[in-house]
Amino acid sequence: MTAPAPLRLAMVGGGQDAFIGNVHRMAARLDGHYTLVAGALSSTPEKALASGLALGLSPERSYPSYTALIEGELARPEDERVQVVSIVTPNHMHHPVALACLQAGFHVICDKPLTHTAEQARELARAAEQAGVVFAVTYNYSGYPLVRQARELVQQGELGEIRKVIVEYHQGWLATQVSEADNKQAGWRTDPARSGPAGALGDIGTHAEQLVSFVTGLELESVLAELSTFVPGRALDDDATVLLRFQGGAKGILTVSQIEIGRENDLRLSVFGTLGSLHWQQENPNVLLLDRLDQPRVQLTRGGPGLGTAAQRVTRLPAGHPEAFLEAFATIYTAAAEHIRAGTGSEPPVYPTVVDGLRGVQFVEAVIQSQQEGGWTRVSTP
Amino acid sequence: MTAPAPLRLAMVGGGQDAFIGNVHRMAARLDGHYTLVAGALSSTPEKALASGLALGLSPERSYPSYTALIEGELARPEDERVQVVSIVTPNHMHHPVALACLQAGFHVICDKPLTHTAEQARELARAAEQAGVVFAVTYNYSGYPLVRQARELVQQGELGEIRKVIVEYHQGWLATQVSEADNKQAGWRTDPARSGPAGALGDIGTHAEQLVSFVTGLELESVLAELSTFVPGRALDDDATVLLRFQGGAKGILTVSQIEIGRENDLRLSVFGTLGSLHWQQENPNVLLLDRLDQPRVQLTRGGPGLGTAAQRVTRLPAGHPEAFLEAFATIYTAAAEHIRAGTGSEPPVYPTVVDGLRGVQFVEAVIQSQQEGGWTRVSTP
Amino acid sequence: MTAPAPLRLAMVGGGQDAFIGNVHRMAARLDGHYTLVAGALSSTPEKALASGLALGLSPERSYPSYTALIEGELARPEDERVQVVSIVTPNHMHHPVALACLQAGFHVICDKPLTHTAEQARELARAAEQAGVVFAVTYNYSGYPLVRQARELVQQGELGEIRKVIVEYHQGWLATQVSEADNKQAGWRTDPARSGPAGALGDIGTHAEQLVSFVTGLELESVLAELSTFVPGRALDDDATVLLRFQGGAKGILTVSQIEIGRENDLRLSVFGTLGSLHWQQENPNVLLLDRLDQPRVQLTRGGPGLGTAAQRVTRLPAGHPEAFLEAFATIYTAAAEHIRAGTGSEPPVYPTVVDGLRGVQFVEAVIQSQQEGGWTRVSTP
Amino acid sequence: MTAPAPLRLAMVGGGQDAFIGNVHRMAARLDGHYTLVAGALSSTPEKALASGLALGLSPERSYPSYTALIEGELARPEDERVQVVSIVTPNHMHHPVALACLQAGFHVICDKPLTHTAEQARELARAAEQAGVVFAVTYNYSGYPLVRQARELVQQGELGEIRKVIVEYHQGWLATQVSEADNKQAGWRTDPARSGPAGALGDIGTHAEQLVSFVTGLELESVLAELSTFVPGRALDDDATVLLRFQGGAKGILTVSQIEIGRENDLRLSVFGTLGSLHWQQENPNVLLLDRLDQPRVQLTRGGPGLGTAAQRVTRLPAGHPEAFLEAFATIYTAAAEHIRAGTGSEPPVYPTVVDGLRGVQFVEAVIQSQQEGGWTRVSTP
Structure with missing residues (x-):
């Protein structure tokens, strides 16, 4: 070939x-x-x-x-x-x-x-x-092999019916006022004109929302927001907690922050169902914890035994040879290339599309509306 | 002597x-x-x-x-x-x-x-x-040496002004319906007549609330509740998330659950301030993580270097010889004995009193009111 | 009763x-x-x-x-x-x-x-x-519930035939010369008249040897020693590595040290067999890692699902409520009490006896002889 | 430019x-x-x-x-x-x-x-x-930023004089007989004609030796070998422990294995000096633990605060965005490219050269000689 x-x-x-x-x-x-x-x-x-x-x-x-x-x-x-x-x-x-x-x-x-x-x-x-x-x-983050594994476990019903989701994204790099002169990233991200209506919520909250959607397939029904701006003088939120209610009755918590000193890029997902639970952390991305009812905890590793085809498809290295951020990122690029070559009429490989992007913006809009009005706000979906 | x-x-x-x-x-x-x-x-x-x-x-x-x-x-x-x-x-x-x-x-x-x-x-x-x-x-849990250390660090201003607190208490033992015949603990704890108006909220949520109060000294101002009963037929909440607003502007999240399969007794506290952060987990209680602004993370250990007098007072064993649940529990008993012997008019050693118990009940009442009414509810304090 | x-x-x-x-x-x-x-x-x-x-x-x-x-x-x-x-x-x-x-x-x-x-x-x-x-x-250390579990897993053949054992005991408290005036423990432990012919080897090496013997049931055949005294002026070894050959062909490494700065009481055991492996660490004693051939890792927890009767017998608290050093120590006292009350003619509960003590001294003698003569030295057994 | x-x-x-x-x-x-x-x-x-x-x-x-x-x-x-x-x-x-x-x-x-x-x-x-x-x-492995950091810490004297080094490389993928038909890697690696005189020792033992040499700069003086072949019918060692004596008096243990079920690619380095210690694990490569005498443990992270120029030079991503195996591997390729472009007469960037390759082969030869003769064997150096 x-x-x-x-x-x-x-x-x-x-x-x-x-x-x-x-x-x-x-x-x-x-x-x-x-x-x-x-x-x-x-x-x-x-x-x-x-x-x-x-x-x-x-x-x-x-x-x-x-x-x-x-x-x-x-x-x-x-x-x-x-x-x-x-x-x-x-x-x-x-x-x-x-x-x-x-x-x-x-x-x-x-x-x-x-x-x-x-x-x-x-x-x-x-x-x-x-x-x-x-x-x-x-x-x-949806390019990580063990995020794919988590999704496959949910799709296969290994967790039963999902009851509760906790997604956290902890950062601390904006804990103090950082001028654009010192940090170009900090500059535009805290400027509404360039960053948009949301600060931490848009920058990392959307990652968190997408991770939940990608892994669980749950559709949001309504949200209740608590946005905060802890650093004086900042124009956008630098911390956001959102209570989530999903269609079908599951509930969730999304909490993201950029003012938590010492936290680097600490994205975590926990999904709890009627039959089992799973837990994954981006900073240690080659491990996925799986708890089944009345069973001891199982530690799945990227490339290791017990993984399904979804994870294997996007795995480059054997177990113990860690893959990380860039590899997961490359997986999105590679899937796009595969789809382009196979033709957009073909069955797409797994990657986030403009529809997922839209869902993220709808989430942000609902959260901001909840913040402005107080109380639970319905979320539009694509 | x-x-x-x-x-x-x-x-x-x-x-x-x-x-x-x-x-x-x-x-x-x-x-x-x-x-x-x-x-x-x-x-x-x-x-x-x-x-x-x-x-x-x-x-x-x-x-x-x-x-x-x-x-x-x-x-x-x-x-x-x-x-x-x-x-x-x-x-x-x-x-x-x-x-x-x-x-x-x-x-x-x-x-x-x-x-x-x-x-x-x-x-x-x-x-x-x-x-x-x-x-x-x-x-x-307030008897753990490193919880005492956390409290001392806050009191000494090492974290600066506190902005955000996350307290979590994850359990999974009530993920299914457990009959009283099988488990006496499960029985009365899920019975309103004996357990009181709150389920998980009362059983472990009060521990979480007290841990925050003990370590940070912050006083609650208002709460917003999302109580859930995930197991069909259960009369009380088995999962509770509460958004917290403290006097002075700090915010917090309290989330407790008894339906998270695989979680044993996973109480965690994170406190984020303007100068630093700390993190402690009950299941690994001999380690306290301390992050100072722009410094690498420091891992304090019970009995190890860098601990203050509050922790040392309640430490029985040298570093690396782990102390755990019973030792922390005994510390409450011992402090009570010391106070009894010294006389109740004397300066009390550190231990939770009836006033802390009252604060916990006030917290529960406010959370339940918030749940019933929807929206933020003011919290009475002792 | x-x-x-x-x-x-x-x-x-x-x-x-x-x-x-x-x-x-x-x-x-x-x-x-x-x-x-x-x-x-x-x-x-x-x-x-x-x-x-x-x-x-x-x-x-x-x-x-x-x-x-x-x-x-x-x-x-x-x-x-x-x-x-x-x-x-x-x-x-x-x-x-x-x-x-x-x-x-x-x-x-x-x-x-x-x-x-x-x-x-x-x-x-x-x-x-x-x-x-x-x-x-x-x-x-043989009183820890998960050490009992490890032993039961070996006895039940879960690991197959044992091939290799690694036991480590890392401490750092004697990394510098500590005078007896400052630290009574350091004083007598580094004095041959009171401590005996071995320093770190006797103090913690015997714990390590006993842990291997207790969990695996293997009998030592010969040892090869590399004893070191790193701190100038010290009369006894403060660091010891011993290669182990067991009867039946298994091999092992025992390494103990009291000069490893930052290590507190870091006793670890790894046992590798033809069908599986296990790993335990004293500083995190409520977890036992179990790897079975071509299976993902299983994390057994004290009090959690999947534990055998040996561990359950010596467990005081539910999972997630950590037990630690004193509880394990108390288990030895309690077993002795049970044996005393039942009569020494009765089937003894599990606890280390004078015969295990003798085995430890025989181990020390063989190691010292190996160090003096160079090369492999046969070990006497009780 | x-x-x-x-x-x-x-x-x-x-x-x-x-x-x-x-x-x-x-x-x-x-x-x-x-x-x-x-x-x-x-x-x-x-x-x-x-x-x-x-x-x-x-x-x-x-x-x-x-x-x-x-x-x-x-x-x-x-x-x-x-x-x-x-x-x-x-x-x-x-x-x-x-x-x-x-x-x-x-x-x-x-x-x-x-x-x-x-x-x-x-x-x-x-x-x-x-x-x-x-x-x-x-x-x-010498391409990992935190391995560079470890080396810089040693070079700057942060650990004082090095006393003891422990390098471990645990794998389990050859725990059973694997035919070449099933696994091409296993095939040639266990064939002396293609793999050379050493099995695990050559395949991963040389990585371990190089890591020690790279980080500590210590030169080996003599070695004592315990090579094992645990899987019946295998022609080469699948497990090797080597006691190390370095010029100047430091000592070490190198233990590598390919029969430890459940271990993936678990390379670990611990270096203990008179003033401090460090510890790094390849499977969690974005963290370096640093213990200074009488100080609490510090957790250095790739891209995080407190890192020196050697690590920063080879860091691609901010802290918390993990880099891993491929990035470290790429760092060797990139350094070679830089050296080629700058001209071989220029001051070389840091990367392992043919001289390091020679040192590895000399190590293997000395270990095999020690195994054959029994006892300590002198190591030639480049």
Whole structure:
């Protein structure tokens, strides 16, 4: 079997000083399915050019803006034109860039939260459907093999009927006021104009929401919010707790924070059913704890005995040779590549799509409404 | 220095088949401050007698009821009369037994939750004050050395101003319907007549509330409740999540459950402040994690370097020789003995009192009111 | 069933400033089987008296020496005379005190290492047999419920044939020269006259050897020693690694140290067989890891599901309510009491005896011979 | 700054069914420093071709043998010729392939153990020096950021003088006889003709030896071996314990096994000095425990506070976003690329070289000699 040529990738955002751009590039490279050929890497044209050159792009494909990128690439012959655009800008640019890319017929891989409003997200979902392209949203934590295992265990009924879900996402890097001069990430993430209406809620709360949805398949019915801004002068929430009620009667707690000193990127999921429970922690991602009623705890390990096909499909290394954040991230990129190559009409591999992105924005909107009105608020679903 | 004679202890409740009675007895014995001389160990007179004999009590001090016990002991000369009564009955008997004991002038050690209503608890607090006796409530988790250390760290300002508290108490032993025939503990704890108006909330939620209060010193301002009964047919909550707002602006989450399969007795406390954080787990009680702003995590160990006087005072063994549940429980008994011997007018050692018991009942009442009314409910404080 | 009266206990050694004496007393008290009535608590008569009074002994039973204790107690009527003597002196006194006690007909509970020489230990074994009394040696780690579980798993063949054993005992408290003035424990333990011919090897290496023997039932065939003294000026080993060959072909590593900074009391056992493996750590004693061939790891917990009768017999609390060092220690005391009451002719409960003590001394002798001669040395067995 | 073009890489070995070949390819891709352009991927020409095509190589650069690869590439113009050859064959081919590559002037990246004999390794070291090329050996565990941190802590004297080192490498995948048909890895690794004179000792013992050498800088003086073959019919050791004596008086234990059921890839290093200790585990590689004398334990995390420049240089992601096996492996590839680009005359970045490969083979030879002769054996050093 001859290997297909790598997909031609462009990136919007992710220039020098950006954190997540390099993560996306490593993820795109790891499995060899992409080659970066173009970019509009910064909102500042000079920086965009310098960033492109530093990444080995040619000067003419180091575009000064995403509109120039789209125009320039459409002018190229199809067999060298960009096929996929990766959007890693601050949140406020996701919508216009993605929409333009979809309309130009490019496949899209976009960071989360997808958009500021559910209306925008719905527009993207419609545009993606009309264009017949792949639209992946990098809810990267769903790429972890043991998150796939957790999902499979739930789907197979190993936990019985789910009663309670606890999802936590603890960070501490915003425990003090961090100026944009010192930390570009902190800067735009705490600015409503660029980050959107939610702070920690949007940045990590959406990851938490998606993880619950991905693993349990439960649909939210209503939420009750307690958003907080602990650091004086901050314009957005830096801590959020949301009580969850799911369709069918399950309940949940989502708590996320960016002011918990000492916590790094401590995303945890616990799912409790009538027959069993499971527990997973992102910082120790190669272990999944499984408790069955009246049985001793079983410790499943990535690559180890007792794993199902969902996890095995996305496992690169034998047990004990830990895989981690970048590998899980790469799994999203690789699934998107597989789907692009197989054709968007084919049965898609497992990866988060624009619909999951929409669900995340709907969650954020409901939470903010609950916060404003007090009390339980109904959640729209895609 | 000559050792004082052990205090003469009576026990009400805690006969054969009871779990917590034997825990109290081991706790009372460990440090040698008590000798059990009398009991009304069961509500059934024959069982009370048999239980007394099995514990080495004389037949005449194996009383058929607590009233008989009080009467019988008051009839004895003071130098052989019971000095302290330990009350380990189901919850509904705490109030009448404790009140009678206080009125008879006995010191009291009582299990939690203290009473069914705050009114009853206040009555006990008043009676204890009038009697001038010691009234300890066995919030045993506050006896752990590293819980004492956590409290001292907060008091010394090591965490700065507290912003957020997460207290969790995960159990799974009531994940299915357990009949009283099979499990006496499950039986009365899920029966409103004996357990009181709260299930998991009363049984373990009060421990969680007290742990927060003990460590942080924060006073609750209001609560928002989400009580659940997941097991069909159960009359009381078996899962409770409570959002907390404290006086001064700190916030918190309290979540307790008895239906989380695989969780044993998993009480955890996280406290986050402006300068640092701490984390402690009851199932691994000899470690306390301390995070200071921009510093690597420090792992304090019971008996190890860096501990303060509060922890050292209640430490029996060198580091690495783990102390656990019974030792922490014994620390409450020992503090009560010390206070009794030093005189109730003296500066009390650290142990939970009837006032802490009252606070717990007030918490339960506010949570239930919040659940009934929906929304945030103000909490009364002692 | 009427409770038997507590056994009348005397203690030799363990006066003020001693560490292990108080441990023995708490262990003796915990389950209520003993009452301390006499002692020769120090080699200094004044200190012996003061220590006795401080413990609540009468002046006339606070003896100035063990010979006085034996004489004094034999002069008392049998129904108030001491029944059991607990020997908690520095090692060099174990042999003379135990021998005298046995000859006087007292049951003995003695600390480890039992004696300086195997010849002395054999003499004690013979004397105990002749006297027809119980002789327990406080290899306390064999009292842990999950150590009992490990042993039962091996006995039931769950691990198949054992191939390899790794036992580790890491401490760091002697990493620097500690003067006796500062630390009485460090003083005598590093003095050959009182500690015997082995330092770390005797103090903690014998615990490690016994743990292997207790859990696996394997008999040592030969040993190869690498003893070290890392702290300048120290007269005894403070670090010892011993390669083990067992009868039947299994092999092992025993490594113990008292100079490993940061390690507290970190005793660990790993046993690897043809069908499975197990792993236990003393500092987290309520968990036992079990790996079966081609199966995911199982985490057994004290009191939890899947435990056998051996562990259940010595379990006091439900799962998640951790038991620890003192409870395990008390289990040895309680087993000795049960054996004394049932009569030494009866089937003994599980506890380490004078024969296990002898085995430990034989191990030490073989290791020292290996160190002196270089190369593998045969081990005598009881 | 314009990015340099990726280095042109060829691979010898690593075709279909091979495990480690794909690991090397992912490692080479991750940071974007290499592009795979040629290969002699299998000893079977048809399989070599098929493997090359499957990896996207052109048919003419999918060579049937390493000799054909060298000849074919030398015939190409220099600006498209392979620059670096990655050797990932079974061990017995390392020497001839590497030697031919060096003589052809290619940079070499070779798996470990480097060769069967020290004489062969010395020949490679000489040839590399004469060729003036980079020769990296993929002791990949030295690429972990916290291993770099450990090394820096030792170099800065934070541990004082090192006294004792414990290195463990626990695996269980060869606990039963595994036929080559079922597991190609197991097949050649247990065949002396292809694996060399050592089994587990060569496969993972050399990793353990290198980790000690890398972190501590200690030079071995002598070793005492206890090699075992537990699985009947196996021709090589599957378990090895080696006592270590280092120049200057430090001591150590190296124990590796492939028959420990349940252990996956459990490499651990503990280093104990006069001022402090450290502990690291490969399966949880983002944490390094540091104990300083009389201080509580500090938990250093990759990317977290308190890390030095050595770790920071090889860190890709913020704290809490775990990096793992592939990232550490990629760090070796990246360092080799940096050294190649900077010129071999420049100060090399940190990576294991042919000299470290030689040291590993010398270690193996000394251990085998010790096993054959019994007793302590002197170790030659490069």
